[in-house]
Amino acid sequence: MKAVVITKAGGPEVLQLQDVPAPELKSNEVMIKVKAAGINGADKMQRHGQYPVPPGGSLYPGLEVSGTIEEVGKEVKGWKAGDEVCALLVGGGYAERVNVPAGQLLPIPKGVSLVDATGLPEVSCTVWSVVFMAAKLQEGENFLIHGGSSGVGTFAIQMAKYKGAKVLVTAGSDEKLQACKELGADVAINYKSEDWVARVKHETGGKGADVILDVMGAPYLSKNTESLAPDGRLIVLGLQGGATGEINLGALLAKRATIFVLALRSRPLEQKAHIVEEVRRNVWPAIEAGKVKPVIDRTFELKDVVKAHEWVDSSGHIGKVLLLV
Known part of the structure; x- marks a missing residue:
């Protein structure tokens, strides 16, 4: 063959x-x-x-x-x-x-x-296993997706809306942000031109995201920690930006946060x-x-x-x- x-x-x-x-x-x-x-x-x-x-x-x-x-x-x-x-x-x-x-x-x-x-198969099994089986995203929670226009991102937007969550996404172009909105994203943030941490806080009334789906890894650890709500769950699904970084354990402890690092x-x-x-x-x-x-x-x-x-x-x-x- x-x-x-x-x-x-x-x-x-x-x-x-x-x-x-x-x-x-x-x-x-x-x-x-x-x-x-x-x-x-x-x-x-x-x-x-x-x-x-x-x-x-x-x-x-x-x-x-x-x-x-x-x-x-x-x-x-x-x-x-x-x-x-x-x-x-x-x-x-x-x-x-x-x-x-x-x-x-x-x-x-x-x-x-x-x-x-x-x-x-890959996106459905990934999204269901990490977002819903592991992080247990619930109806009414705030869900932040980095890379919302990716294969996983486009599927995660739809499943999260289907389950009743509020969906925030980051992407790097107007075309990608518009595509995310058309799939149901409530908030679309250009990470190249906006302070996405501040925008997430603003759009959630200061609470932050209950669940974050991240593909960047090390460069986003600090900002993701800052963006988490109390009892928030951070899912690290990719390492596009690098694998080695520092974690502020005190900040995570204060928020009673959970980090999932998962591979399928x-x-x-x-x-x-x-x-x-x-x-x-x-x-x-x-x-x-x-x-x-x-x-x-x-x-x-x-x-x-x-x-x-x-x-x-x-x-x-x-x-x-x-x-x-």
């Missing part, structure tokens, strides 16, 4: 479409003929050599796909060849075929195309299966009711993976970028 190989650590140019051996199917897995694969921040980190593949995982990038089941392992129940699915992966999505543990499969939501469904890819199979089932029960109904939708920026052919990663690296996208296989 053909798959995208990371030839060495570096920029988009290190990605090459090559002929590789097809993966061997395990008894608890299904083989998917891939229709499309989603591009995620973890793929970029892996490309740069900064995100080691978990033991036993595919060396090829790609953490989510949609497609058709071609073969079913002997222990798998409830799925059959010919079923159209989308799936959460540990890797290997940038390929013509990929094997997936059955517990990480999701049906295509009614009303969503097979291609568009590609953009759902490295979780055990049992945890991933539990998250996927929770998403199926709690998120899929919202999608099928038209309250939440995948936000797809654009698609590229698999052979144009270098161009696709160049576009993602430019940060010009709003929502998800997909590879058509």
Whole structure:
């Protein structure tokens, strides 16, 4: 089969479409003929050599796909060849075929195309597990999302509004801020031209954000701590700005704050299966009711993976970028 190989650590140019051996199917897995694969921040980190593949995982990038089941392992129940699915992966999505543990499969939501469904598994499992299962965002709470126009951000806006929270977002351009508003954000803040800490305080009546979803890491630690409400919860989901920084424990103690530093890819199979089932029960109904939708920026052919990663690296996208296989 053909798959995208990371030839060495570096920029988009290190990605090459090559002929590789097809993966061997395990008894608890299904083989998917891939229709499309989603591009995620973890793929970029892996490309740069900064995100080691978990033991036993595919060396090829790609953490989510949609497609058709071609073969079913002997222990798998409830799925059959010919079923159209989308799936959460540990890797290997940038390929013509990929094997997936059955517990990480999701049906295509009614009303969503097979291609568009590609953009759902990673963001839905991430947002539901960290924002609602871990941080327990509640109706009426203030929710601050950094990077509101990202794949995770656009999905988090919609789910939080669906659950009745007040949503504040930061983004770096008027176009991105407008897109966030159209998805339901109550407050959109340009972090390049505004003091977002002061704006968050103002928009919440001086209280601050009950939950903050952050992808920057170290550079935002102090400002996020300042922006938290009493009993606030800070979710660190990415380290785009760096991994090493200082934490004011006194400030956190005064606010009785909680920090979650969470990753999805490295979780055990049992945890991933539990998250996927929770998403199926709690998120899929919202999608099928038209309250939440995948936000797809654009698609590229698999052979144009270098161009696709160049576009993602430019940060010009709003929502998800997909590879058509």
